[in-house]
Amino acid sequence: MAYEHQIDYDQRVIEIRGLYKSFGSLKVLQGVDLDVFKGENVVVLGRSGTGKSVLIKIIAGLLPPDAGTVDVLGRRVSELSEEALRALRLKLGFSFQNSALYDSMSIRENLEFPVIRNMPAMNKSSLNDLVKETLDAVGLLNKIDRMPSELSGGQRKRIGIARTLMLKPEIMLYDEPTAGLDPVTSVEINKLINEVQERYNTSAIIITHDLACAKTTGDRVVMLFEGKVAKEGSFQEVFASDDPEVQNFYNYNFIQ
Amino acid sequence: MYFYLRMYFWGVFSTMDACFPRHRVLRFASILQQAGKFSIRISLANETTSKSGLGARWEELTLGLYDAVRFLGRLFRQAVSRPFDFQEIIRQCYEIGYRSLPLITLTGFVTGIVFTKQSRPSLVSFGATSWLPSLIAIAMIRALAPLVTALICAGKVGSNIGAELGSMKVTEQIDAMEVSGSRPFNFLIVTRVAASTLMIPVLAMYCAFVGLLGSFLNIYQNEKTSFVTFIADAFEQISFLDLGTSLTKAISFGFTIGAVACYKGFYASNGTQGVGKAANTAVVLSMFLIFMEELVIVQVSNWLR
Numbered sequence: 001m002a003y004e005h006q007i008d009y010d011q012r013v014i015e016i017r018g019l020y021k022s023f024g025s026l027k028v029l030q031g032v033d034l035d036v037f038k039g040e041n042v043v044v045l046g047r048s049g050t051g052k053s054v055l056i057k058i059i060a061g062l063l064p065p066d067a068g069t070v071d072v073l074g075r076r077v078s079e080l081s082e083e084a085l086r087a088l089r090l091k092l093g094f095s096f097q098n099s100a101l102y103d104s105m106s107i108r109e110n111l112e113f114p115v116i117r118n119m120p121a122m123n124k125s126s127l128n129d130l131v132k133e134t135l136d137a138v139g140l141l142n143k144i145d146r147m148p149s150e151l152s153g154g155q156r157k158r159i160g161i162a163r164t165l166m167l168k169p170e171i172m173l174y175d176e177p178t179a180g181l182d183p184v185t186s187v188e189i190n191k192l193i194n195e196v197q198e199r200y201n202t203s204a205i206i207i208t209h210d211l212a213c214a215k216t217t218g219d220r221v222v223m224l225f226e227g228k229v230a231k232e233g234s235f236q237e238v239f240a241s242d243d244p245e246v247q248n249f250y251n252y253n254f255i256q
Numbered sequence: 257m258y259f260y261l262r263m264y265f266w267g268v269f270s271t272m273d274a275c276f277p278r279h280r281v282l283r284f285a286s287i288l289q290q291a292g293k294f295s296i297r298i299s300l301a302n303e304t305t306s307k308s309g310l311g312a313r314w315e316e317l318t319l320g321l322y323d324a325v326r327f328l329g330r331l332f333r334q335a336v337s338r339p340f341d342f343q344e345i346i347r348q349c350y351e352i353g354y355r356s357l358p359l360i361t362l363t364g365f366v367t368g369i370v371f372t373k374q375s376r377p378s379l380v381s382f383g384a385t386s387w388l389p390s391l392i393a394i395a396m397i398r399a400l401a402p403l404v405t406a407l408i409c410a411g412k413v414g415s416n417i418g419a420e421l422g423s424m425k426v427t428e429q430i431d432a433m434e435v436s437g438s439r440p441f442n443f444l445i446v447t448r449v450a451a452s453t454l455m456i457p458v459l460a461m462y463c464a465f466v467g468l469l470g471s472f473l474n475i476y477q478n479e480k481t482s483f484v485t486f487i488a489d490a491f492e493q494i495s496f497l498d499l500g501t502s503l504t505k506a507i508s509f510g511f512t513i514g515a516v517a518c519y520k521g522f523y524a525s526n527g528t529q530g531v532g533k534a535a536n537t538a539v540v541l542s543m544f545l546i547f548m549e550e551l552v553i554v555q556v557s558n559w560l561r
Contacts, residue, residue: 057431060435061435062431062434062435086437086439087437089434089435089436089437090436090437092435094431094432094435094436096428096431096432097428098427098428100427100428100429100431100432101429102424102429102432102433103427103429113433113436113438114436114437114438117433117436117437117438117439117443118436118437118438120339160432163432163436164436167436167437
């Protein structure tokens with residue numbers, strides 16, 4: 001699987017410095033530093049509860065950080081006004097763990113919604129074309145008039161990704177893209193993530209604890225441990241170490 | 257007129273000052289605060305994980321009030337700013353107004369009949385059954401129609417909005433709208449509050465109409481009063497102040513139902529349990545507030561009378 005994409009190491013799209021976040025007495029992030037370069041897929045690995053999801057929620061401005069700075073596309077997220085944050089979010093695509101499809105709307109309406117809300121001037125036929133094109137990209141054009149409840153978990157996930165693609169984001173944030181899916185569907189989702197990177201020229205952060213996903217989608221792997229970045233590098237580099245925490249992770253996933 | 261008003265308010269505030277001088281209010285507040293901190297310290301010392309005690313409750317209450325005021329501020333700010341989702345408001349009006357019609361028809365009709373039946377014996381005892389139409393009209397229009405409509409809708413509309421927004425919140429659908437820049441506050445909250453503020457008064461008027469109709473049927477059956485006489489008698493005692501008060505009540509009830517249910521739903525947490533809690537507290541809190549508002553508005557309208 002040779003996907004061609006260009007990584008521009010001169011251009012940082014996400015720059016995180018000394019990020020702290022805690023909920024009450026529970027310390028989640030304790031000084032995370034992370035860079036994402038243009039066109040790069042960064043996989044963030046870690047055990048449940050190490051604050052992986054919190055990290056991307058802070059990047060999207062859904063949660064405020066306690067300390068530290070988060071710059072996305074050169075804008076400091078915590079200092080933006082409501083309107084500026086909204087404008088920045090249009091360049092972010094957020095794929096939620098349980099897809100978060102609007103279950104009162106059909107698939108078509110789900111995909112149309114962000115466009116209608118943000119570009120009300122767009123005419124019907126070009127919107128329709130855009131919906132079809134995007135559904136085609138995720139391979140679910142035949143489900144266009146179904147309701148979200150009629151779809152399987154993997155299909156819902158693809159529709160969720162398709163919905164974020166409608167606004168042509170520059171950065172994708174995937175929260176556990178393969179969680180709760182069978183191995184075959186997981187492989188399809190991994191493929192889709194790589195296709196999105198190639199086709200829409202996006203950078204991405206992929207939150208996961210699935211090593212197969214990390215291996216196929218990640219240009220770089222970052223391992224979070226106790227709220228900090230413990231290991232960083234290519235998949236092979238990270239798992240070459242004999243650190244017991246890292247090894248435990250590896251052994252379970254590949255059953256050795 | 258302005259002068260009198262100013263004198264009046266001056267009078268009110270100076271009496272308030274006499275009863276609650278500032279230093280006494282502040283001292284009371286600080287005593288409460290100290291008590292709060294103290295009991296929090298105790299509960300922390302006992303290492304009880306769940307918040308308990310007067311202090312924690314007090315803190316929770318003040319924090320809740322602060323959140324509610326901020327929510328209201330945001331609601332008014334967003335309500336007057338673009339974009340205006342008229343289409344969604346109309347859809348919500350349909351959901352809230354039209355879907356409640358059968359229930360309001362039934363309750364309004366039954367209220368009218370039952371109230372007439374229950375009032376008759378006491379009027380019969382001194383031969384004044386001819387007062388029935390005006391009695392019913394006053395009761396229905398001044399008090400029952402807005403109150404019954406509001407309570408029914410608090411149950412039906414309030415729980416519906418609370419559960420719907422609550423489940424959208426806990427399944428991250430609202431977050432998904434937020435991160436796609438779709439302004440969920442305008443789309444979900446402002447439209448629902450606007451629709452319920454518009455629809456509850458309409459439903460209340462309809463409820464009064466249906467109630468009077470029910471009452472007429474019962475009076476026609478017993479006293480053989482004609483429809484024209486019934487209407488003439490009924491509206492003889494109704495002034496514009498009554499109609500205005502009734503409308504004011506209905507509008508504020510409608511706003512309360514919408515705002516409370518949206519607030520509870522929009523800030524729901526803790527999974528499915530949170531959805532149930534949001535729907536439940538939306539109903540309970542809005543019913544409580546409806547009665548409080550009723551009390552205040554009746555008081556004010558009686559001063560004006």
